[in-house]
Amino acid sequence: MSLIAAGSETFEAPGIADFWQPLVGDGAFALTRSMVVFAISSIVIVVILFRVSGRLKTVPGKTQFAVEGVYSFVRNSLGRDIIGSKDFKPFLPLLFSLFIVILVNNLFGVIPFIQFPTLSRLGYAIALAAVVYVTYNAVGIRRKGFVGYLKSFVPSGLPGWIVPLMFVLEFLTYVVIRPATLALRIMGNMLAGHLLLLVFTLGGEYLLLHSTTINKVPGVLSFGMTLVMSAFEILVQFLQAYVFVLLTAVYIAGAVADEH
């Protein structure tokens, strides 16, 4: 990435193109950096979870304590409180996997030497959102039947003339808006956050190395901002993993809820 700024004398602002980083090959079947990062994240998650769950102790060590903390957070404040204590158990594996996959991949955006948020590529975000999309619709149809599920879009007790309008709106919400915003939200946040870090890093590098002497001061400040923004990014990364799973739980809760 530093090649972009170092190569030319005028500053070129980073853009979306910087997130397309094929390592082997080119075009649709290239092995990209995001694929490698995602593979690393899967391996890290599998190794940590297997090691921890393989030898559980009554008095937990540090790693077990952290994993148990994440698990009980997802189970209690996301699963049980939102979906309800009656129905939440079958969805726990989905919620926990989503949370930990998104969290680890987001954190890879600031971990040195990896530094690539996988979910800033829209494809990964769409894949995760598609899983959620299929899940809540399938659960809703299985619970209420196809017609019953469509009926449950419109709250009962509305005046007759407004029902078709509400149905169209709610149908669009369930079928288009929800999965689209779910994918775009996480992708947009990761992309924007990483782009911000990129702007401050490349801008600082340009001001320090390729500009007049007086500009070295804002150059140093720019690197300082990178550090501050990295801390802010970590907050956003946690928040986005939380929001994604929260919305998943809310959608599933809406699908399993009885009519009232």
Next chain:
Amino acid sequence: MTGNIAILAYGLAAIGPGIGIGLIFAAYINGVARQPEARGVLQTIAFTGFALVEALALLGLVFAFIFRT
């Protein structure tokens, strides 16, 4: 002065969600200050609302990139 008008459009698109998110968290803080034990419930509601409002700003961001040329 040269630039890209899509950025300006995104700036305008971010006004509404900015105000909206401010209102949501103001209400959340108010609620928790008045009734600290309701924090868990309020947190869920606040973040659901936050996510819904934020969607508008994100659509603006994505469209700013899509319609850039």
